[in-house]
Amino acid sequence: MKSLLPLLVAVGLTGHxxxxxxxxxxxxxxxxxxxxxxxxxxxxxxxxxxxxxxxLGQALARDLxxxxxxxxxxxxYQMRSAGCDIVMxxxxxxxxxxETNLRFTKPYYHTGVALAVPSASKxxxxxxxDQSTKVGVQxxxxxxxxxxxxxxxxxxxxFEVDSxxxxxxxxxxxxxxxxxxxAYYNQTHPDKAVRxxxxxxxxxxxxxxxxxxxxxxxxxxxxxxxxxxxRLRADGTIVKIYQRYGVALQAPK
Numbered sequence: 001m002k003s004l005l006p007l008l009v010a011v012g013l014t015g016h017x018x019x020x021x022x023x024x025x026x027x028x029x030x031x032x033x034x035x036x037x038x039x040x041x042x043x044x045x046x047x048x049x050x051x052x053x054x055x056l057g058q059a060l061a062r063d064l065x066x067x068x069x070x071x072x073x074x075x076x077y078q079m080r081s082a083g084c085d086i087v088m089x090x091x092x093x094x095x096x097x098x099e100t101n102l103r104f105t106k107p108y109y110h111t112g113v114a115l116a117v118p119s120a121s122k123x124x125x126x127x128x129x130d131q132s133t134k135v136g137v138q139x140x141x142x143x144x145x146x147x148x149x150x151x152x153x154x155x156x157x158x159f160e161v162d163s164x165x166x167x168x169x170x171x172x173x174x175x176x177x178x179x180x181x182x183a184y185y186n187q188t189h190p191d192k193a194v195r196x197x198x199x200x201x202x203x204x205x206x207x208x209x210x211x212x213x214x215x216x217x218x219x220x221x222x223x224x225x226x227x228x229x230x231r232l233r234a235d236g237t238i239v240k241i242y243q244r245y246g247v248a249l250q251a252p253k
Contacts, residue, residue, distance in 0.1 A: 020085055022064075022220040030069040032084035033057040034215075037072040041184035041245035042089065045072055052180075053088035055241045056232075060086070060212070063228035079215070086225065090213030092252075103217060105226050107209035107252035108233055109242075113143045116167060116175045116182040116194040123174055125200045136163030136175040142205050143176035161185060168192035180247045187246030199250075209252040 025031050035053050037045035043053045050058075054070065061068040071082040079087070092107040115135075117123050126147070129135060134153045137144035138160055147154055155172050157163040163175040164185045175182075179196055186193040199207055212229060214222055232238050242249050 019216050019218040020221060021218045022224050025064070025066060025085065025221065028066075030067045031057075031061050031064060031086065032069045032071050032082070034071045034073050034079050034082050034084035034087045036074065041180055041247065045070075049244070052241050052245050052247065055244075056088055056212075056238065057086065059232055059237050059241065060225065060228050063231060064224055085215055085217070085221075087213040087215070090211050092209040092211035096208065102213040102215060103222060104211040104213045105222075105229050107211045108229060108238060109210050109249040110199075110207070110251060110253050111179055111210055112199050112203075112207035113141070113176050114179045114182065114199050115197045116164060116177050116185075117173070117197060118167065118170070119193070119195050121173070121195065123197065125197065126203055126206070127200070129174070133173040136166050136172045136177075138163070138176070141176070146203070146205065147176065164189075164194060165192075167194055180242075180245070183246040183248070201253075207253075 033054070035043035035051070035057075037043070040049070040051050043051035047054075054068075057068045057070075069084075071084040073079055073082055087102070090102060090104050092104050115123060115126065123129065123133065129147065129150065129152045131151060131153065134155060135147055136157055137147060137154045139156045139158055144154060144156065155163070155166065157166070160175070160177040160181040163172065163177060164182065166172050167175045168189065175194070179199070182194060182196045186196075201207055212225060214225060217225065239249055
């Protein structure tokens with residue numbers, strides 16, 4: 001199961017594509033969402049459950065008066081040709097987005113990379129890691145780089161769920177994962193539940209605000225998505241969607 005968060009930091013989108021207008025989307029009757037087909041709790045092509053990115057996309061589409069079209073992508077390069085209009089869980093930072101040319105809404109929650117540990121662990125933060133603690137990290141991640149620089153032993157995994165399994169099996173002492181993946185793991189593995197440490201705000205590169213990314217909106221579409229998102233925040237829809245996957249949202253910082 002794979003999050004699109006790293007993908008959305010690195011993906012390069014062409015800056016020459018024609019802006020998609022709100023009128024065009026309403027005339028077509030659908031807005032397109034790019035998502036990974038096998039990345040619960042984020043999204044799933046199987047649709048049972050669909051993932052919080054898909055559910056939020058559906059809620060946004062309903063507010064705009066259109067349906068949601070799902071464009072399934074596996075790699076960053078596919079977003080160039082997928083033809084979608086929005087992506088979820090984008091890091092709301094211009095520098096982090098680099099040259100993606102994504103526009104994004106105001107952030108609607110705060111997340112990052114946290115440590116998942118056994119219930120009896122004495123670890124309290126990234127600062128408490130030392131040469132006696134082995135940490136599961138996702139291959140190529142910022143967390144892997146930062147932890148490696150401190151000479152803390154690591155085990156590398158392709159997917160965060162694999163590191164959580166290793167943690168539950170006592171193969172490692174901690175796992176550096178997104179809170180969403182850890183929370184969903186606890187919901188789906190109640191007999192193997194892990195403890196999720198609070199985000200370590202002293203680690204600036206491991207904390208970020210999250211927004212809806214818009215690939216090539218005109219001003220009217222951007223304003224419409226902003227307005228829809230604000231209404232969904234105000235009426236509690238967004239919080240309820242994420243709660244269904246065991247995820248407790250933190251307010252943007």
